[in-house]
Amino acid sequence: MAVEFFHSVTLQREKCQGCVACVKVCPTEAIRVRNGKAEIIGDRCVDCGACAARCPYHAYSVVTESLDRLQDHEYNIVLPAPSLYAQFPEKVARPTIWQGLRYLGFDEIFDVSLASEYIALEIEDYVKNYRGGRKPLISNTCPAVLRLIQVKFPELIKQVVPILAPTEAAAIYVKKEAAQRLRLAPEKIGVWAISPCPSKNTNIHQSVDVRDTQLTGSFSLSEIYGLLLKHLGEDEEIKVSTGSSYGLAWGAYGGELLSAGISHGLAVHGIDDVYDMLEQISMNKVPQLDYVECSACQGGCIGGILAAQNKFVAESNLRGRIRLLRQKEPADREKAMARSMTLKDFPSSKDHVKPLVPRPMMQLDDDIVTAMKKFERMEEVLSSLPGLDCGACGAPSCQGLAEDIVQGKAHEIDCIFKLRSSVHRLAQGMLELARQIPISHEPEKPKEER
Amino acid sequence: MTDTLKLSYYCPGDDFDRAGEASAKVKKALQRLGVPPDVVRRVAIGTYEAELNVIIHAGGGTVTAEVSGESTLITVSDEGKGIPDIQAALQEGFSTAPEYARQMGFGAGMGLPNMMKCSDEFNIESTVGKGTVITMRFCHRSEDL
Numbered sequence: 001m002a003v004e005f006f007h008s009v010t011l012q013r014e015k016c017q018g019c020v021a022c023v024k025v026c027p028t029e030a031i032r033v034r035n036g037k038a039e040i041i042g043d044r045c046v047d048c049g050a051c052a053a054r055c056p057y058h059a060y061s062v063v064t065e066s067l068d069r070l071q072d073h074e075y076n077i078v079l080p081a082p083s084l085y086a087q088f089p090e091k092v093a094r095p096t097i098w099q100g101l102r103y104l105g106f107d108e109i110f111d112v113s114l115a116s117e118y119i120a121l122e123i124e125d126y127v128k129n130y131r132g133g134r135k136p137l138i139s140n141t142c143p144a145v146l147r148l149i150q151v152k153f154p155e156l157i158k159q160v161v162p163i164l165a166p167t168e169a170a171a172i173y174v175k176k177e178a179a180q181r182l183r184l185a186p187e188k189i190g191v192w193a194i195s196p197c198p199s200k201n202t203n204i205h206q207s208v209d210v211r212d213t214q215l216t217g218s219f220s221l222s223e224i225y226g227l228l229l230k231h232l233g234e235d236e237e238i239k240v241s242t243g244s245s246y247g248l249a250w251g252a253y254g255g256e257l258l259s260a261g262i263s264h265g266l267a268v269h270g271i272d273d274v275y276d277m278l279e280q281i282s283m284n285k286v287p288q289l290d291y292v293e294c295s296a297c298q299g300g301c302i303g304g305i306l307a308a309q310n311k312f313v314a315e316s317n318l319r320g321r322i323r324l325l326r327q328k329e330p331a332d333r334e335k336a337m338a339r340s341m342t343l344k345d346f347p348s349s350k351d352h353v354k355p356l357v358p359r360p361m362m363q364l365d366d367d368i369v370t371a372m373k374k375f376e377r378m379e380e381v382l383s384s385l386p387g388l389d390c391g392a393c394g395a396p397s398c399q400g401l402a403e404d405i406v407q408g409k410a411h412e413i414d415c416i417f418k419l420r421s422s423v424h425r426l427a428q429g430m431l432e433l434a435r436q437i438p439i440s441h442e443p444e445k446p447k448e449e450r
Numbered sequence: 451m452t453d454t455l456k457l458s459y460y461c462p463g464d465d466f467d468r469a470g471e472a473s474a475k476v477k478k479a480l481q482r483l484g485v486p487p488d489v490v491r492r493v494a495i496g497t498y499e500a501e502l503n504v505i506i507h508a509g510g511g512t513v514t515a516e517v518s519g520e521s522t523l524i525t526v527s528d529e530g531k532g533i534p535d536i537q538a539a540l541q542e543g544f545s546t547a548p549e550y551a552r553q554m555g556f557g558a559g560m561g562l563p564n565m566m567k568c569s570d571e572f573n574i575e576s577t578v579g580k581g582t583v584i585t586m587r588f589c590h591r592s593e594d595l
Contacts, residue, residue: 155487283473284495363484368519368590371483372455378482 082251196304
């Protein structure tokens with residue numbers, strides 16, 4: 001049974017130069033260059049956006065919603081996350097950003113950092129009461145990481161905490177609450193995220209971890225940022241409940257650990273580092289850790305490819321905002337968070353999450369005996385390849401080409417070195433033939449060959 | 451059994467730059483063959499422990515994986531100094547590491563017990579002065595994930 005996977009990352013073929021830069025950085029080896037253009041293997045792609053970040057020709061784009069879609073709903077709620085605030089220096093107060101959002105057509109604003117605090121407490125509780133299972137637990141907030149686990153580390157699925165990402169929880173809470181308050185049918189309310197990355201957008205269309213996502217769609221952070229720049233308002237009296245500095249900290253790496261009060265954890269960010277860490281966890285090399293926070297983007301969500309600001313600028317903006325908030329709140333984490341957490345009936349993750357399903361993509365064949373034959377053949381082919389991993393064949397490595405060859409998706413002479421040696425052999429054969437002059441025309445004294 | 455794939459890797463002694471390579475290769479191969487992920491994980495962990503043992507204690511050795519449809523058999527053999535008292539070595543916490551190393555978290559005496567724990571069949575033969583052979587069998591039943 002083939003499942004069609006939705007992907008937010010798409011290639012604009014006309015811009016692609018076939019340079020294999022993206023092929024090399026893909027963590028799941030999901031890209032090949034064919035006929036001079038990159039092709040994404042949909043089954044393997046985890047929507048991390050590493051290809052888009054690397055492409056020198058900006059040939060990848062991320063599909064997000066257009067603001068016209070607000071017209072499909074009677075009432076629209078937007079969920080700004082810390083990554084949005086981090087695009088602006090701390091002196092740009094949040095109400096001016098909210099006012100800009102209102103100008104863009106949103107009727108209501110719900111601050112994701114507030115939801116983050118409820119989620120942080122759920123995580124804290126889950127980690128404290130976790131007994132007997134394998135450690136460390138792995139965070140559930142980055143959908144690209146979840147997909148990477150499904151594809152490459154299905155053995156770690158049980159270690160992923162069954163807890164909602166803050167934006168998802170916020171959407172579930174606010175849609176229900178607004179529907180009651182406004183006496184509107186829930187489907188008439190649009191709930192929108194502003195996404196810093198493709199994976200969050202993909203997860204709205206095809207969620208791997210939420211049973212009943214209440215998000216209607218997401219807009220690109222850089223696009224919203226551009227529009228907001230023109231419409232940052234004078235400080236109007238807009239009131240939005242917000243989280244404390246701890247909820248805001250979720251925008252960058254380490255925020256999750258900090259707000260959940262986890263002292264024995266590690267924050268890992270950047271898809272290569274996440275991959276490396278998952279490998280260590282799989283080998284049971286870090287069982288002393290309680291929790292590992294993983295985000296596919298360097299720096300955390302602020303480093304997403306849809307962010308407008310450079311990740312270091314965004315991080316410094318965010319840290320500045322955190323510092324400002326902290327001056328006004330109790331020093332104690334729990335007290336600081338308790339001050340903002342006054343919502344009634346905030347949803348509990350267990351009613352909404354679904355377990356991740358393994359999606360292993362590594363095997364050569366469904367039948368193990370056939371797979372063994374292919375494996376042997378693959379090793380044979382691999383040993384005949386130059387081992388330079390040059391990428392000229394369109395596969396990420398010689399190993400990748402060997403795999404494509406045994407799967408009937410490539411030929412040995414796709415390797416430029418193999419091609420050259422074949423041409424060389426052929427040329428020699430032709431020379432050999434050319435030398436064989438028919439006896440009828442043999443000159444009297446054959447000249448000495450050079 | 452006719453359909454068996456045999457892979458062999460040599461692990462040079464005291465070479466910590468390459469430590470873990472053999473088990474990583476076995477792991478990759480099993481993933482390619484479609485062995486259930488949880489079994490792959492157990493094989494990788496058990497093989498890694500055994501691989502490190504031969505690198506640290508035995509001056510090197512060989513890791514062999516024989517994969518069939520039903521199971522994976524890992525054999526790790528060396529021609530090192532051997533284990534004088536196998537029964538003692540199999541006890542959790544038994545260690546020949548000096549006290550200072552143990553205080554630093556090394557040599558916790560869990561190597562062999564861990565191999566026993568993660569494999570479905572475990573066997574060890576050792577002769578002092580001649581070497582050690584460890585075999586671990588892992589059945590390919592799919593565990594619930």
